[in-house]
Amino acid sequence: MLFDSSLRADLARSFGATLVVILTIVLTMFLIRTLGQAAVGRVSPQDVVLLLGYTALGHLPTMLALSLFVSVVATLGRMYRDSEMTIWFASGVGLSRFVRPVLRTSWPVLLVIGALALFVWPWVNQRANDLKDRFERRSDLSRVAPGQFQTSSDGKRVFFIDRDSEDGRTGRNVFILSTAPNAESVTSAKTGRIELDGEDRFLVLDRGQRNEENRESGEMTLSRFESYRILVGERVLSRVDELPPRATPSVDLLRKPTPRNLGELTWRLGLLLGAANLLLLAIPLSAANPRRASNWNLLFALLTFVVYYNAINLSQAWVAAGRLDMGAALALFHGGAFLLAVALLWWREQGNRRFFMRRTAAA
Incomplete structure (x- = not known):
């Protein structure tokens, strides 16, 4: 269908461009920080590039989720400003109809985010800890x-x-x-x-x-x-048997369900669930007035992203402190975000229907 194919193509182009920009900015920041650590003797200068790669790979799930979120908001926001959304709404296409092409475009990226968060993240932290530990344990x-x-x-x-x-x-x-x-x-x-x-x-x-x-x-x-x-x-260097939770494989976190381990697992699962919920939130948050040239919807969407990911860190802290169970934390934060996204989507769609019904009655 023309609707699905055109929207998916626009989303793919926007996602690629956004990811390149975010990667460039984040890698530059990580490079400056890693060079600063090497300058003060915390890491080996020979390991700067390797540590930069580990750091970027560990934070890649967040960058992918942010790129997806921004690409959906930017693409749909452009369609609002160019009055394309008005045409689709007048043709009988509701806002909820945009969920399917967005998810069809994003599900491979969501799988990559889940794999990176559950399996690559602990491996990257373990390798980075080994490099820093080897550097700290060398002779004076x-x-x-x-x-x-x-x-x-x-x-x-x-x-x-x-x-x-x-x-x-x-x-x-x-x-x-x-x-x-x-x-x-x-x-x-x-x-x-x-x-x-x-x-x-x-x-x-x-x-x-x-x-x-x-x-x-x-x-x-x-x-x-x-x-x-x-x-x-x-x-002499010796292998550390007790790994921190962030460097522990996800399977081992389940085998040793201590509060700290469950908090770390809550954070990893939260990255995947948060990326999926943000896609749903991006659809109603992208609404813009075509008569205004401002991008307040994009700024508000970025603020929503920051608040949501801080909530993910908060859920990890609460589970690690024993204030909440892992299931309760996932249901509270991510279930609540899902319900909020569905409610916003329904509210936007009902508003569009009332608008076109008034226009039809007036005509």
């Missing part, structure tokens, strides 16, 4: 870039090396400032290297000296050494 000496001061992971030492070797395990002209509750020491050495002893990592310094000051007595001690060994307080 490996944190140091040549010619730069760097603080150790526990904040008690400051390192500086003039240059390092090709393997990154040996540094030359090493400087270490160590701070303790009652003492402060400055250690310098010609070379330094990392050695493993069981699960502990040691920094071995060769040919240097150590200046130590007792803060209570003010006594200063100077000592020279040919070899000096320091426990840098790091351990």
